[in-house]
Amino acid sequence: xxxxxxxxxxxxxxxxxxxxxxxxxxxxxxxxxxxxxxxxxxxxxxxxxxxxxxxxxxxxxxxxxxxxxxxxxxxxxxxxxxxxxxxxxxxxxxxxxxxxxxxxxxxxxxxxxxxxxxxxxxxxxxxxxxxxxxxxxxxxxxxxxxxxxxxxxxxxxxxxxxxxxxxxxxxxxxxxxxxxxxxxxxxxxxxxxxxxxxxxxxxxxxxxxxxxxx
Ligand SMILES: [Zn+2]
Numbered sequence: 001x002x003x004x005x006x007x008x009x010x011x012x013x014x015x016x017x018x019x020x021x022x023x024x025x026x027x028x029x030x031x032x033x034x035x036x037x038x039x040x041x042x043x044x045x046x047x048x049x050x051x052x053x054x055x056x057x058x059x060x061x062x063x064x065x066x067x068x069x070x071x072x073x074x075x076x077x078x079x080x081x082x083x084x085x086x087x088x089x090x091x092x093x094x095x096x097x098x099x100x101x102x103x104x105x106x107x108x109x110x111x112x113x114x115x116x117x118x119x120x121x122x123x124x125x126x127x128x129x130x131x132x133x134x135x136x137x138x139x140x141x142x143x144x145x146x147x148x149x150x151x152x153x154x155x156x157x158x159x160x161x162x163x164x165x166x167x168x169x170x171x172x173x174x175x176x177x178x179x180x181x182x183x184x185x186x187x188x189x190x191x192x193x194x195x196x197x198x199x200x201x202x203x204x205x206x207x208x209x210x211x212x213x214x
Contacts, residue, residue: 045073045129047129053124057122057124058122061126061127062099062103062111063100065102065103066109067103067109067110068100068102068110069099072140074130074131076141077175079182080144080168080183081185081188082182082183082194083144084149084196085115085146086193089118090148092122099112099125111126112132112134112146113132113144114145116146116160116163117148120159120160120162120163121163122163128143134146134185135188136188137188142183147160154195156196165207165211168182168211179208182211184198
């Protein structure tokens with residue numbers, strides 16, 4: 001029996017086996033690198049025309065103007081910022097009109113993507129893929145929600161809070177956002193906004209619990 005030949009072919013088989021193993025790990029390594037790069041790249045913001053908006057959102061856009069709707073596209077959607085209007089008793093429609101009228105009065109730079117009324121009505125007045133003037137340094141990479149309130153405490157009605165939970169939940173599902181991505185205006189600048197959720201952190205946490213409840 002020629003042992004050398006036999007040993008030789010076993011050796012080639014082993015080498016071939018090692019070759020496949022190396023190739024497998026190399027491909028796995030490349031796959032991991034690609035996944036990592038994709039995860040850190042900014043995700044493109046879907047355009048509003050491509051989105052399937054839920055029925056509870058009333059789209060009533062303000063016109064493009066330098067004071068409340070610059071017409072700039074968001075660079076990303078990395079968060080949702082909650083606000084209160086700070087003007088007790090006003091309706092969602094009143095606040096939408098205020099933003100629209102800034103185009104004429106030019107008295108401030110202000111707007112939000114969404115306004116929720118005391119009655120729970122949800123108005124989108126700046127498109128979901130555009131910058132609104134609401135959250136200072138986070139205007140370019142977040143969506144903003146202004147909430148109406150009946151009095152100075154800034155406490156939202158049950159209807160407002162119910163719509164806020166529904167809208168925030170939908171936005172988090174749509175953009176893959178986590179609990180830490182839902183923030184108050186206060187968390188960006190220290191402004192007492194939304195007042196009730198700043199002064200009552202337990203209510204803020206229970207709002208977040210409701211958004212992320214199964
Ligand atoms: Zn605010």
